[in-house]
Amino acid sequence: MKSLLATLALSTALTLPGLAMARPVTLTTTMNSYGGDGAYLALYVTDTSGAYVGSLWMAGGKSKYYQHLSGWYAATGGDPAQINGITGASVGAGRTLKVSLDLADALFDAGYTLHIDAAVEDMRESPDEIAVPLTADGAGKPVQGRRYISSFTYE
Amino acid sequence: MIRALHRWPGLLALAFLTVLALSGAALSVFPAAERMSAPQAMAGQSVADLAARVAARHPGLEEIRRAPSGKITAWWFAGGTPGSAVVDPATGADLGSADPNPVQRWLTNLHRSLFLGDAGRLTMAAGAAAMLILAMSGAALVARRTGGWRRWFAPLRGPRAGRLHVELARIAVVGLSLSATTALWMTASTFNLLPDNAAPPAAPATVSGQTGFPLDQMAALRDVPVDTLRKLSFPFENDAQDVFTLHTDTGTGLIDQGTGALVGWTDQTAGQRVSEIVYMLHTGEGAAVLGLILGLIALSLPVMGVTGVMIWAAGRRGRPRIAQNAAAGRAETVILVGSESGSTWGFAATLAKALQTAGQAVRVAAMAGFDPARHPRAERYLILAATYGEGDAPASAKGFLNALTALDQAPSAPVAILGFGDRSFPAFCAFAAEVEAAARDKRWGMLLPMDAVDRQSPQDFARWGRALGAAIGLTLELDHHPARPEAESLTLISRRDHGAEVQAPTAILRFALPRAGLWARLTGRGITRFQAGDLLGIVPEGATVPRFYSLASGSRDGFVEVVVKKHPGGLCSGQLMDLAPGDTVQAFLRRNPGFRAGRGDAPLILIGAGTGIGPLAGFIRANDRGRPVHLFFGMRHPDSDFLYREDLGGWQDDGRLASLTTAVSRGARPHYVQDALRMEATQVAEAIRKGAKVMVCGGRDMAQGVAKALDEILAPFGLTPATLKAEGRYVEDVY
Numbered sequence: 001m002k003s004l005l006a007t008l009a010l011s012t013a014l015t016l017p018g019l020a021m022a023r024p025v026t027l028t029t030t031m032n033s034y035g036g037d038g039a040y041l042a043l044y045v046t047d048t049s050g051a052y053v054g055s056l057w058m059a060g061g062k063s064k065y066y067q068h069l070s071g072w073y074a075a076t077g078g079d080p081a082q083i084n085g086i087t088g089a090s091v092g093a094g095r096t097l098k099v100s101l102d103l104a105d106a107l108f109d110a111g112y113t114l115h116i117d118a119a120v121e122d123m124r125e126s127p128d129e130i131a132v133p134l135t136a137d138g139a140g141k142p143v144q145g146r147r148y149i150s151s152f153t154y155e
Numbered sequence: 156m157i158r159a160l161h162r163w164p165g166l167l168a169l170a171f172l173t174v175l176a177l178s179g180a181a182l183s184v185f186p187a188a189e190r191m192s193a194p195q196a197m198a199g200q201s202v203a204d205l206a207a208r209v210a211a212r213h214p215g216l217e218e219i220r221r222a223p224s225g226k227i228t229a230w231w232f233a234g235g236t237p238g239s240a241v242v243d244p245a246t247g248a249d250l251g252s253a254d255p256n257p258v259q260r261w262l263t264n265l266h267r268s269l270f271l272g273d274a275g276r277l278t279m280a281a282g283a284a285a286m287l288i289l290a291m292s293g294a295a296l297v298a299r300r301t302g303g304w305r306r307w308f309a310p311l312r313g314p315r316a317g318r319l320h321v322e323l324a325r326i327a328v329v330g331l332s333l334s335a336t337t338a339l340w341m342t343a344s345t346f347n348l349l350p351d352n353a354a355p356p357a358a359p360a361t362v363s364g365q366t367g368f369p370l371d372q373m374a375a376l377r378d379v380p381v382d383t384l385r386k387l388s389f390p391f392e393n394d395a396q397d398v399f400t401l402h403t404d405t406g407t408g409l410i411d412q413g414t415g416a417l418v419g420w421t422d423q424t425a426g427q428r429v430s431e432i433v434y435m436l437h438t439g440e441g442a443a444v445l446g447l448i449l450g451l452i453a454l455s456l457p458v459m460g461v462t463g464v465m466i467w468a469a470g471r472r473g474r475p476r477i478a479q480n481a482a483a484g485r486a487e488t489v490i491l492v493g494s495e496s497g498s499t500w501g502f503a504a505t506l507a508k509a510l511q512t513a514g515q516a517v518r519v520a521a522m523a524g525f526d527p528a529r530h531p532r533a534e535r536y537l538i539l540a541a542t543y544g545e546g547d548a549p550a551s552a553k554g555f556l557n558a559l560t561a562l563d564q565a566p567s568a569p570v571a572i573l574g575f576g577d578r579s580f581p582a583f584c585a586f587a588a589e590v591e592a593a594a595r596d597k598r599w600g601m602l603l604p605m606d607a608v609d610r611q612s613p614q615d616f617a618r619w620g621r622a623l624g625a626a627i628g629l630t631l632e633l634d635h636h637p638a639r640p641e642a643e644s645l646t647l648i649s650r651r652d653h654g655a656e657v658q659a660p661t662a663i664l665r666f667a668l669p670r671a672g673l674w675a676r677l678t679g680r681g682i683t684r685f686q687a688g689d690l691l692g693i694v695p696e697g698a699t700v701p702r703f704y705s706l707a708s709g710s711r712d713g714f715v716e717v718v719v720k721k722h723p724g725g726l727c728s729g730q731l732m733d734l735a736p737g738d739t740v741q742a743f744l745r746r747n748p749g750f751r752a753g754r755g756d757a758p759l760i761l762i763g764a765g766t767g768i769g770p771l772a773g774f775i776r777a778n779d780r781g782r783p784v785h786l787f788f789g790m791r792h793p794d795s796d797f798l799y800r801e802d803l804g805g806w807q808d809d810g811r812l813a814s815l816t817t818a819v820s821r822g823a824r825p826h827y828v829q830d831a832l833r834m835e836a837t838q839v840a841e842a843i844r845k846g847a848k849v850m851v852c853g854g855r856d857m858a859q860g861v862a863k864a865l866d867e868i869l870a871p872f873g874l875t876p877a878t879l880k881a882e883g884r885y886v887e888d889v890y
Contacts, residue, residue, distance in 0.1 A: 035255065035257070062345060062347065064344070064345065067355050073355065089272075122255050123254075125388070127391075128391070147230075147232070
């Protein structure tokens with residue numbers, strides 16, 4: 001398995017007003033062998049009311065295909081500024097995507113949800129492939145996706 | 156210019172285009188196979204009906220897709236596990252896996268990106284662009300070769316590689332242009348350079364908040380035929396605010412899950428529609444037959460690549476490189492070359508170099524492409540013309556006389572004509588003389604009277620150069636050393652001697668095929684690929700000018716064979732006759748495309764005397780397809796110079812030779828081949844009337860005698876050797 005590692009500065013989309021404290025977090029997404037080409041993945045966060053807060057990562061370089069990540073696209077309108085500097089390659093079947101970033105403390109145990117939308121060429125789009133609440137307890141516990149992701153953890 | 160635009164992208168892109176073409180051809184099969192295997196929707200079936208049937212079988216249904224082939228795929232999520240399958244639209248039952256075919260996926264990724272991501276996509280797009288340039292420039296070359304766009308499908312002449320290349324190209328050019336153009340469009344679309352993005356429909360302001368409306372009664376789905384369906388996505392389970400999303404071939408709609416009514420619609424944009432059509436044309440998805448045709452056409456590409464390289468290599472073989480050849484439109488001096496075997500090009504190169512040194516912009520080109528309109532700045536034309544056979548145009552001058560005659564008026568720039576030939580032949584510089592007569596007819600101004608170079612004489616050439624220089628006010632010193640291919644060492648493996656008793660020592664010399672490297676074999680350089688009738692140039696020791704002998708074997712025979720007769724005082728024949736097995740000579744190959752048996756099934760009448768039997772024996776040996784071959788062979792005495800006697804018997808036994816007629820010139824009643832022909836007049840005339848090809852090889856006197864005899868034989872049928880010659884059915888190799 002090949003890992004993709006990316007380190008993010010604090011200045012990503014999740015710099016909420018009044019946040020001073022942040023902790024380093026690693027997001028690990030492992031794809032199952034779904035039998036298709038590389039998957040596009042959008043990792044983003046919504047608040048208690050389900051409103052979009054910000055994006056964490058976009059795996060997949062062609063903006064043309066972002067509309068197939070329908071949850072993310074509906075929330076952002078495909079705004080390229082949302083993923084400026086946090087875009088990488090699509091993730092092949094059986095591969096693992098690792099993203100390390102500093103995430104504000106205030107995002108944990110406060111009703112925020114981390115979503116992953118997935119899309120694969122010629123296969124079903126999977127919005128909300130993963131939807132996992134961000135809690136201190138949940139850290140390190142693997143979650144299974146609906147169709148393409150075999151496990152996802154944040155810690 | 157067009158030729159360069161065709162040659163260089165072609166050579167550069169050959170490898171990529173071969174990958175593109177082969178993978179594309181393989182991919183073209185899939186849409187057709189899917190179209191044939193996919194169960195089609197029932198006539199008049201609506202999406203509502205389809206969705207209801209599939210949903211009944213698959214709880215947790217998330218999405219239904221319809222491929223252009225009619226294949227229906229369903230995706231569901233039930234009991235915590237995802238599922239997908241190809242389904243039967245009539246029943247909703249599973250038919251097989253929905254996963255993309257791994258072979259097709261592999262081929263697709265190879266075809267569009269060489270597995271190299273964006274860099275690969277751009278590389279392949281460059282390949283497609285090269286293909287488009289090749290198609291355009293190639294079309295212009297075809298039009299030029301056939302004599303205009305209206306003569307696009309005119310019959311072709313010339314070497315086989317060139318014919319095959321053009322024959323394929325003029326059919327394939329349309330398909331290849333289509334594939335290349337659509338490929339470029341699709342690449343541009345992938346890189347988001349085109350306004351063809353779908354606008355997702357805006358979320359509806361309000362939804363009913365209800366769930367569970369029966370699928371088969373949804374108004375928004377009942378009017379939609381399955382044939383127009385692209386995709387139907389189901390709302391998220393337990394999300395009453397979510398909606399159905401319906402994609403059809405006209406646009407995208409949102410459907411309330413509580414009422415089944417359409418609550419939003421976005422039309423497909425014009426850009427989207429164009430891109431979909433382009434996608435269909437390129438992939439054959441939705442146009443399977445077109446896809447197969449394009450795939451088949453793509454297969455011609457590697458063949459054209461190989462023949463193209465052969466044409467290029469053949470063009471380079473015979474001709475010296477002309478350094479700094481000026482563009483047609485810029486040239487002050489235009490040198491037109493009519494050459495059969497390539498030696499005249501060498502003279503042209505020397506002349507061009509001398510003129511360039513004197514400050515002239517010089518263009519060297521084949522006489523065949525003659526078009527004065529392309530040389531607006533020409534101040535003079537210099538025509539260097541060899542002669543083929545008995546006064547015919549040499550290979551690189553075909554069509555010149557017609558082009559000249561067709562001009563409204565001669566070019567204003569004057570011309571000088573120099574003929575190349577051998578004074579020992581009666582048709583010495585006959586073609587050059589014909590060119591001169593045609594030029595005078597057109598009142599084309601002459602810089603100086605026509606002159607001639609005998610047997611590649613550097614002195615003749617230098618003398619003409621001085622006269623030319625005086626006429627145009629330049630000092631021209633033409634110092635020409637005939638260029639020839641690098642000679643190779645040939646080792647004699649056996650010899651058969653004849654004719655000593657009749658004072659005509661003759662030998663059949665068989666040399667081993669020289670070892671050749673891969674590159675030489677691929678490009679046909681050196682003594683690697685040859686046919687009987689081609690010429691072996693032999694450079695005798697102590698001489699610079701080569702002598703030529705007709706080959707009596709092809710490379711497939713696995714040896715190099717010539718028939719040599721000792722000439723009194725002859726330097727080259729003397730050295731050859733002294734060879735013992737194991738000895739070597741220096742030799743090179745010169746092609747002789749005008750003297751080939753060809754591949755037809757028409758009978759072959761071979762006529763030769765003495766050593767002239769050499770190439771004819773080679774033709775018979777190579778005749779493994781049972782073509783009727785009739786040999787007329789003249790000799791002095793059967794006990795002394797009956798060359799190939801045993802072989803001919805064997806070839807008759809195994810069907811390579813249909814009949815053998817001999818003529819013996821020594822004895823009480825001298826008898827020559829032409830006499831033998833006359834005795835067989837009825838059969839000969841009959842065969843020729845049925846399309847037989849006549850090939851004559853030997854001395855000049857014999858050839859003239861044969862021509863005279865055939866003239867008499869054919870006269871009653873309104874045929875002459877001249878008409879046969881014009882059809883390529885009467886060819887001579889005379890020395």
